[in-house]
Amino acid sequence: MKTLNEIANYLLLNAPRFEQNPKIKGIQVDSRKVTASDLFVCISGYTVDGHDFVDQAIENGAVAIVASKKLDRNDVPVLYVEDTEQTLSFLANYFYDFPSNGLHLIGVTGTNGKTSVTYLLDEIFNYQKETTALIGTIQMKIGEQVFPLANTTPEASLLQKSFRKMVDEKIDHCMMEVSSHALELGRVNGCDFDIAVYTNLSQDHLDFHETMADYLTAKLRLFSHLGNSYDPSKPKYAVINQDDHYANDFKRATSQRVITYGIDQAANFTAKNIKLTANGTEFTLVAFNQQIEIKTPLIGKFNIYNMLAAIATAYLSDVTLETITAALGQSKGIPGRFETVKGDHDFGVIIDFAHTPDSLENVLTTIRSFAKNQVYLVVGCGGDRDRTKRPLMAKMGEKYADYTILTSDNPRTEDPRAIIADMEQGITTDRYTVEVDRAKAIAYAVQLAKKDDIILIAGKGHETTQIIGKETFPFDDYQVANQAILNK
Ligand SMILES: CC(=O)N[C@H]1[C@@H](OP(=O)(O)OP(=O)(O)OC[C@H]2O[C@@H](n3ccc(=O)[nH]c3=O)[C@H](O)[C@@H]2O)O[C@H](CO)[C@@H](O)[C@@H]1O[C@H](C)C(=O)N[C@@H](C)C(=O)N[C@H](CCC(=O)O)C(=O)O
Ligand SMILES: Nc1ncnc2c1ncn2[C@@H]1O[C@H](COP(=O)(O)OP(=O)(O)OP(=O)(O)O)[C@@H](O)[C@H]1O
Ligand SMILES: N[C@H](CCC[C@H](N)C(=O)O)C(=O)O
């Protein structure tokens, strides 16, 4: 617990002294979640302004407010700062006693592969009985406990509070997906990363970042977060995909040691003698004059990149190549990523989270490489998100699938038909149809499928809901596909 004056002193050079100097129990950015003795931080959001919810925060027990706009009240002390969102990360870091300093923190950024790399690292560390925490798209996990998350990378107060819990529970490694939104909005400011990992960059989120250059700049920030402290007992590393177009930008963004991985370019961790099949992958890992055979159930060349990123990171975290090899050999895969619907049907059904042109291309080319018959694609695009990726995603269907069923993803507040119309702009043939209802679209693909055909259901992966308008309905691609197979 800290007092308001302690907090003010930490945050501001010319801090005011509050006569009423309450002890703060917690930090809250949502008035609805405030409890007794919290400090409420007003954030001006994209939808509403936290400054308008001060009454509710106080009713719920807030004893002090951090604001950037004048609040006409003298019942509680108000600490004024220029930018509440930027302040929040420093405030939370201080309030929870800089928890990430005591944590082995691995941050993973890039357009695709973040969840995959963090889950592979989790399997590797768990294999050697180390305790782990995960923060990302699917959920937050601290040891055996899991918590739902609204964002891939949570806002700073929840983030720092979670780090504190991890340190208190003596977690050995925390793997965290660092989204470009989080980097841009300063959610991870003040995080003491030990290893920063870069997967790749391709088009996504151009609704938020406007240009690819802006998007790149946000991603690069993770590497400047490695800082320039050089403690031999706590070395820091940047792990970079050497085959990626932007590899050199990422190398230049850090003053820490760079470790590379790749397949096509010379790198510290490379894969050769690659064998890709429908049941798994084999390759020879070459790293620092050592060679070791990797044999894993993970499928696709893109997963070799994910494995190389995880292997390099685990190795830099003192795991031996032998242990890494054994762990990857037993990988259970990543929920909703290239996940096969089990059963005795004579065609394949794969659920995958591909929701960018690049990830769709990777997954579809992988399927094509072993497909014996027709490939069907069921795909939609998220509403209130990057519109420019829609025709490009549909084009991937035209290029690599025999037949595409355009449907809804999470339409959110957009008209689902308008989203599909944007997708249709990318298609020039008639090898597709439209079925707005996702469950019907999946059922239709299952009806069409014959022996040895493969259906890819893309875009929602592990998700168990569908957001239509402002409502969230239960929806699980895996279960819907299973039901359709039973009904066939
Ligand atoms: C664009 C964006 O990032 N939006 C985030 C932002 O929402 P917002 O600006 O609309 O918030 P708002 O509703 O206007 O509220 C403003 C403030 O008022 C507060 N409030 C609001 C209502 C109320 O009754 N009382 C109250 O105090 C809110 O708690 C908030 O502090 O702040 C919210 C609370 O922290 C976030 O959950 C929300 O993420 C939304 C869900 C979102 O969709 N974000 C996406 C774009 C995102 O960040 N995605 C990346 C992943 C991308 C990737 O996978 O690569 C991520 O890291 O999740
Ligand atoms: N290294 C990769 N390169 C390209 N595509 C990939 C790669 N790894 C996974 N994919 C594809 O991208 C999809 C999303 O993968 P993953 O969830 O690991 O990425 P992410 O970066 O966490 O995505 P998000 O930003 O939505 O959280 C997968 O379902 C797969 O189709
Ligand atoms: N983290 C991604 C997830 C997209 C998943 C897709 N199903 C969609 O709703 O667009 C985003 O927020 O853009």
Ligand SMILES: [Mg+2]
């Ligand atoms: Mg993710």
